Amino acid sequence: MGLCGVVVMLSLCGALTPALGDKHSLFYIYTALSKSVHLPGIYDFTAMGLLDDREIDYYNSKDQVKIPKQDWMRENMQPDYWEKGTQSRKSKEQWFKVSMDILMQRMRHSQTDLHVLQWRVGCEIDDTNGEITYLSGIYEYSYDGSEFLSFDDENMRWVAPVPAAEPTKRKWDDVAILNQYTKGYLEKECVDWLSKFMEYVKESLRTHTPPDVRVFAKKSLSDPKKLTLTCLVTGFYPKDMRLSVRKFHNPLPDHLLTSSGVRPNGDGTYQLRKSVDVQEEDKAGYDCYVNHVTLKETIIKQWDGDSFGGLVVIIGAVVGVLLVLGAAVGLIIFLKKKRRNDTPPQNNHQNYTLM
Known part of the structure; x- marks a missing residue:
């Protein structure tokens, strides 16, 4: 696919909602390109964290450092959090390179064309009356802007909407501990981090500004x-x-x-x-x-x-x-159609290539 097929969308991130009794979300989005496009602000690999659709951290393959995008993140997260996060992002960057090569070979795509592999992972909660309720989790991959593979949280299995994803589905479904980990990550670890981040946000909003x-x-x-x-x-x-x-x-x-x-x-x-x-x-x-x-x-x-x-x-x-x-925000690359990161803990999927 030529560069003219690339749709570049500015992620105009929404606002953090500090009020109780509201829905909140924490998502991470990873985007990898099969080759460099040499355009300003577009990198071979990017990762960003989004709390209630607002960017909270960022990493790209040029700088190779995970950085905070909100003052409350910078103030509350210790240096080792950013050091470990940087190492995690670097590991995932390598995982994406390997997986991209495998997918392009599987689909018989030319190395001269531009392709995009994207991963979106995270969770949504409701904290009505101050009680945290898990609503849903998203764990999905897209290739060239089309859905490739996603995790069915309720049934604890992988869903392959295209034939090219079937080998990966079979491989990952055969690893019971992997699916158990993925479900636990969405329903527990992600929720815990989301709750912690929201507490930091609420603390930072003590000072209100009139309109x-x-x-x-x-x-x-x-x-x-x-x-x-x-x-x-x-x-x-x-x-x-x-x-x-x-x-x-x-x-x-x-x-x-x-x-x-x-x-x-x-x-x-x-x-x-x-x-x-x-x-x-x-x-x-x-x-x-x-x-x-x-x-x-x-x-x-x-x-x-x-x-x-x-x-x-x-x-x-x-x-x-x-x-x-x-x-203020990074560029997210989409191909063919718009598609909709890594939470602080290391994610075990980097050990499983898309074979």
């Missing part, structure tokens, strides 16, 4: 006879935010609004934007209603004469956020 609220209005792109009223709330921490666009103090239903969803700013704070299209002569009586844990009083802002013509400010704020995010 900055701005309102803007511009001509609607879909109907020049209408105005788009936008409320932008940014710089708040933690993530939980109540934002309503109201008409005469009555919240508008969600289906009438356009929402950006809560997005990270790149500095540990978040932003949320909601908009509504209204008739230009009917713009009176609308306001932006904001409530956050950091506020002693609710913020209410109305659209007035000063808030019109702010389109450039909105675009600048949003583009700035995306640029910060893009610079």
